[in-house]
Amino acid sequence: MFRRGVSSCLKYLEAVPWTEEEEEKLRSLFTRFKFDEATSRDMLARLHSQQSTDTLQNLARHLVSSITTCSDANARNELKSLVKGLLCKSSVYEKEQPDINKEDFYAVCQSCMSVLHNLFEEASDAIPHERMTKKEMGKPLIARISKQVDNINFLLEILLDRQMAEEFVDLWVNQGNLLKLHERASPMVRYELSRVSAILFIAMGTRKLHCCSEARSGLLQAWFGPMLLDFGWLQRCRKGLDMKALEEAMGQTLLTLPLKQQYVLFMEWFRCFSRNGSECPNLSKAFQIWWRRSFLRGSETHAVES
Template structure:
């Protein structure tokens, strides 16, 4: 207030004029501070009016909550009061990024504040993202005069938005957005299965058109593998891939494909590697039977294809289709992690098959075998010790 009694405007986060600090503290203890003004809080919220009416409470309001879901853990009145306060006070432009970052953690309840900051942008971002997903997952649909250029542009735009756009956490949490992405993924899978099945019916399986069509489908699946983890939807991909793996490998075993489509075979191994990594490193949680099914489907095929591709590369140095060192290492590491996370009996079955196979150098599961032996020996020792204790107890009781 100045000398003639006029109240000067004060903005959110104005530390120089604030007399109250709101501290939202998450489960890890990290605080989010809001510099505030008691007269505004009291006038806008009964909760804060009651708080500041007690002289023992002081000028720092500390609220414990979780980062992932403030709205669920905060008392409803406190959340509502914080939002009402943020809606009421004026902000400087430079403060908006800080406010968006803080209130976006509050979930849907924060929409009034975000709408005030960016009244159009959030809806526009969602609409653009949904449209881009529909174009990016289109299959066999021409978009003259752009052709595939629009589809590629849409895929690049989605990757950019997922990495750079500050509104994306809220957009990705939207049920409609997730539904559109799942629909697009289902459409790509359906087209991929049809294109793959048609290969064995082609009179000229080596035609450029047939190979280009199926490789485009696999490329789309590979692209989905890069964006789905950012949206926490990778489980949808891995579950579908595990479900159709038997059919894929059945078609690849057809004699027509025995000496053809090497590029397709390598690409399918790459996509399978993404699925194996997601499960092996715990980013996607699936039941043990599905994990065993996924591993038992692709492990023999990868083990068979690696030396075959190596030999063709040796015979012809210009042969372009091979499993490079990075791919081999990432797949081997994922398989070892996946094996070690399986029930002991399933581990034993897989390791026994590996040792009985002609090709044991890749993937090298000796590390998994050593760990399994150690765990089994330790478990047997603990079991024996437990049985001896039971026997001793029985004898003493008699």
């Protein structure tokens, strides 16, 4: 009678949906007690996946790759939120998730950057119209560029959360062709590239991204100038970007460089700010810190030594 009662309860539980609390209780139950295979087989199939870590990693790549090629904007945004919530370490599912394959994510990043490069070639009329597909020509260029930047930032945010974004800095620094295309592109599209730089500056300035001096220097030498040019457009088209946080982070990132390099970049900022005012980031606070470290404290140290 007891066995039949247990079997009846298990059959009922197998047939109905579970809350997460109920699922945890069932997991605990099956670790403490043994039931005959016929009774427990279907329950265990719901509680334990037979997928290998490699399969789960491939699935993660497939999911992010599918999102970056999704054509419906609303669905893409919904899926980004879903997948980022599952893959980020801050997720409630952190204890159960496997490590993601960094190479897979960087492969998707490279694919998005290749598409972005082609779009900027199109923006500068470097691609003949006959080489474009009907599908490509049917959508506004600005929307297609914005989509790819959103994709790159989506991947970058996951890499940052996983502390895997150091190589992305090198990847972004080495986009020499994109930098050249940025110079030729209209301000209303070129600022999209600075949205990627903004995420990196904020991550560095808030200590979430730790890179060697060469990487930080390379990033600022390559993308600091474009950021100064694009800042006004970023203010008008923020797309969720915290401009105050960006200004603060840019200054903090600059201050991590050797003082001689800081001098060159702060002078570039000073000239830009004197011409363009609020169209340029306000790095006055960081400039004051640089001035004090370069001259006032330096003179005090020299006086003590002499």
